[in-house]
Amino acid sequence: MRLSRYFLPVLKEDPKEAQIVSHRLMLRAGMIKQQAAGIYSWLPLGYKVLRRIERIVHEEQQRAGHIPLLMPTLQPADLWRESGRYDAYGEEMLRITDRHKRDMLFGPTNEEMITDIFRSHVNSYKDLPLTLYHIQWKFRDEIRPRFGVMRGREFLMKDGYNFDLTKDDALHAYNRHLVSYLRSYERMGLQAIPMRADGGPIGGDYTHEFLVLADTGESEVFYDSEITDLKFGDRDIDYDDHTQCQAVLEEFTSRYARTDETHDAALFDQIPEARRRVARGIEVGQIFYFGTKYSEAMGATVVTPDGSRVPVHMGSHGIGVSRLLGAIIEASHDDKGIVWPEGVTPFHVGIVNLKQGDASTDSACEALYKELRASGFDPLYDDRDERAGAKFATMDLIGLPWRITVGPRGLANNKVELTSRKTGVSEELAPQEAVERLKAIYAPVFASDNG
Structure with a gap:
């Protein structure tokens, strides 16, 4: 591209509304324009980086055997009433009524809709395991959107959902996702640390957040410094090999690393003092196993080899695609501007x-x-x-x-x-x-x- 023919509206001065580095540099570099609180237009330079991040996520998801689809942004409220989450989710969900007086919502996540798709088309254990995912715009009505794309109301997210016959199979899907996420983040030039976390409104007994260390992170994190020496590298992983995926999970999660929500001071104090670290982190992804929470509530069952019918075991797995762009800048910049890693740079x-x-x-x-x-x-x-x-x-x-x-x-x-x-x-x-x-x-x- 010739710069004389490109649309690159750079700013010479720091925007007054920008509170953190990534927001300031994205505005100055002509990557985004705010249209409303927490809602942005993605200008050509920002859009190029967004698409490079999205491509990496697609490639690594499909490398792991996950199948892409695309669900709508608007969802019928009745699906959420089936799961019991319509009233429980809170005011971050944007609820609307269409001209026929039907209750709808702008989806903040897709557990209900993907479960409805599954129950409509899958009937037998022979069709399992199955993992479906998409990359789609979401909306959560944050009470105080700030920090640019780091905490916006509209955001691009990869969310994937696994369906398995047993808990053991579903936990292998969990491990497989953790491995694929580690590879994805390293391709983007990031070290994202998996940390034990809280399930929140999605639920689940098994969940890890992936956090990038940065001074502007919204979470306080506690970790063993040895974890920052770990690299995924170019290792050749067979995603169908349960043992291999479990070994990677153990390697990256056996050392202490937790958010403030799940921090255990007694366990942390057992780490040698020289290796104890307290810092801030930016969440860029989270994986969950929540068993039969949605499949039981919504009738997502399959026939087993002995002819009985059981609810499937499920998990969900998200990556904040648009948030990642801000996290990369927070982790890689200097006083002159952005320093893009080669894997996500808008131009080489x-x-x-x-x-x-x-x-x-x-x-x-x-x-x-x-x-x-x-x-x-x-x-x-x-x-x-x-x-x-x-x-x-x-x-x-x-x-x-x-x-x-x-x-x-x-x-x-x-x-x-x-x-x-x-x-x-x-x-x-x-x-x-x-x-x-x-x-x-x-x-x-x-x-x-x-x-």
């Missing part, structure tokens, strides 16, 4: 032309732009007739991981400058060498994108 590399209109620099930039695109990259070419300082400031603000700077002085020696946004380190290379270096850097990202 920025090209800065230091002397727009000069025949040699224009030609070299065009050649680099075409070569990068032909090699599978999505570059952003700053071809504006602007001073160099303004171009550098824009690139730093929007946070692309790599920048190629092209100017007459360097080209006289057949050199361009390749700069890392994260470290600030620059290297002078021939143009083709810069392309080859970027290919090597992005090879793991492109390999993950291709499954």
